[in-house]
Amino acid sequence: MATELHAVEAERPTAWRDPKIRAIIYQAIVVILFVLFAVYIVHNTAVNLERLGIASGFGFLEQTAGFDLQNDVTGYVTGQGTHLDVLISGAINTLRVAAVGIFLATLLGFIVGVLRLSSNWVVNRLAYVYIEIVRNIPLLLQLLVWYIVVILSQPNVRQAINVGDGVYLSNRGLYVPAVVPEAGFAAIPIALAVGLVLAWGFARFARKRQEATGQILPVIPVNLALVIGLPVIAALATGLPYSFDYPELKGFNFQGGWWLTPEFTALVLGLSVYTGAFIAETVRAGIQSVSKGQSEAAHALGIKPSWTMRLVIIPQALRVIIPPLTSQYLNLTKNSSLAVVVAYGDIVALFSGTSLNQTGQAVEIIAITMLFYVTISLLISLFMNWYNKRMALVER
């Protein structure tokens, strides 16, 4: 007996055999190898850059860029703007496309995803055909097609279609009259902000009221009245403090007004139609993941079908939809870097395209661009994770 016990004790693992210690050793080896690899790459690059006589550093950001920017909205002045201004203009253009694209893709995706489950055979086949065609053709080709369609489907600028009062459509884009603020204009955006806050407050109040008493208040009409009505009242009260700047055909192009370029349109259309197809599938899967018993139970309780969808199905489906939706948003943002094929000036086209070419600082510029995309992607992820937590099942 005693000897057996002794034998068991002797089998206590040595340090090398101890799985915990071994795990630490393996991890240390991996970390050391990774650090060595990184040091090797950095050193190698630095030495080669030096030997090839390629300038390095971030001083180029202060240099005048000297070229014109397409689609600029930052007020860049050719000949005065620096490469830093180019970076900012490109970054803002990327964000503009991503924001509009995400909005439209979500809208399209939710509509098509619901239609895909329609009991109407024609509607549900149409949604199916759209999803399958769009998902299976490379985005680059779709963008080129959209661009050619947008340009070639519209008339030459000289035969621009006059859609309405000062609204012109041609292959140079859509021109609409610009709103020029005059004294007292600030009242309108303030009224809009007040309207939004009040609408939010009323929605909250209505929900509390319904939870407490069961009484249902007309939230949507009241809120629409608040958001639209208040700014209109403000505009009338201050005597319409704005005028319009109408676009006019002068020389080669329209001058004045607001201008929606074909490049922006093509890129946004291409991105949102493409991503919308993926979102539609996500939405369909999410809705189908909600057990049929849920809608049956809702029907049994006498809840209206439209309410069943809004109050029972969608909230449960969202828990399944949001995580893959996040990655679709990230995809759309990153895919916007294909902008250059439709001549749109995003950060890749302007900064890691033209600026890189004029300065030759590939390493620095690519690093900044990567940092930009990483930051944007992380911000989108953070927001979506927060939203996901809010929507997650709260167990009581």
Added chain:
Amino acid sequence: MKYTSIFATASAAVLMSTAAFAGTLDDVKAKGFVQCGVTTGLAGFAAPNDKGQWEGFDVDFCRAMAAAIFGDPEKVKYTPTTAKERFTALQSGEIDVLARNTTWTLSRDVSLGFEFIGVNFYDGQGFMIRKAMGVKSAKELDGASVCIQTGTTTELNLADYFRSNNMKFTSVVFETSEQIRTAYEGNRCDVYTTDRSGLAAQRAVLANPDEHVVLPEVISKEPLGPLVRHGDNAWGDLARWTLNAMIVAEELGVTSANAAEMKSTSTNPEVRRLLGAEGDLGSQLNVSNDWAYNVVTMVGNYGEVFDRNIGPDTPLQLDRGINALWNKGGILYAPPMR
């Protein structure tokens, strides 16, 4: 600053990692072909023909280098590059030489780490516009939409020209010349600007070339030439003297047709040195002594290459103009081969 640059270096190191740079000539000899960067397709300068073989004015320079090194102009592999990619491709060692309508400028020569080996085409930037617009001069282009290729000196010249003439323009910037052509033909822009040789090439492939006109103004100097990486002087020398040999051959009247005869019968010492009948010019360059003979017989002299690809009898219909030899009214002048 130090840490940020280390970070930057680390992040993009993949771009540059471990290409072997030293001794390009030896590397080329060892792998058996010249890796030559050309355009993605510009009629007359570099474009694949209907058999899929690359041909054109710049392609012939690549072929001349292969002829000088291997005695076989076919030993070239082509890498089509956009204006934007071309410099990174050369810096990283992906290509050995870049023959791609590239303008020789100080900053490209110095801070990008290249060596321009000469000028094979003296060009200048111009504007093409539809005849129907009735524009006679570039000074009338105020407010125009201008189609332009990204990553070129033309982008800078355009901005400078409009600024100095107090005119406004909207640029529509594309990556390849094919995209520009589509946009220009689709009337997305009023004006197409690039080097005048490029305009001639693009005009030739438009649906109705006669409906378009190249305006008379030349707004910049664009000396186009092949380039190699800075610091590899043996390789740069070979490229430089291959170009010079083609110019000198034209000057001496040596053509692909008569080179064999002249090599054996000529008494002109300059011709004999060029063709390797006497002297050791080839071995000084570390290639065989009949290198220039091979270049001329297999590819042709400068004039032949010009006429074959972009001259008056081609769709481009370019005159020699300032690209004529110095003793024929142009500025093409090669140092003596001795």
